[in-house]
Amino acid sequence: LRNFGLDAATREAVVTYDAALTRAGETSVEKRRFEARVPVTSIDAGSAGPALSQAANQVAAQAADWVGAAR
DSSP: OOOOEEEEETHHHHHEEEEEOOOOOOOEEEEEEEEEEEEOOOOOOOOOHHHHHHHHHHHHHHHHHHHTTOO
């Protein structure tokens, strides 16, 4: 997990995750970065929580799709 927080300049919740994948029977490693940005109305806990959760869920779905496609 590279980033999990708020970008006050752009008023966004940002989640960035770097993943590595090794396929069965192969020695190479594939790497991919996943990122999601969700707008927040204000930089405070009430806005940050739901936006960070939404961004994290988007990143998790992206990573799951990538791993699933590797099968």
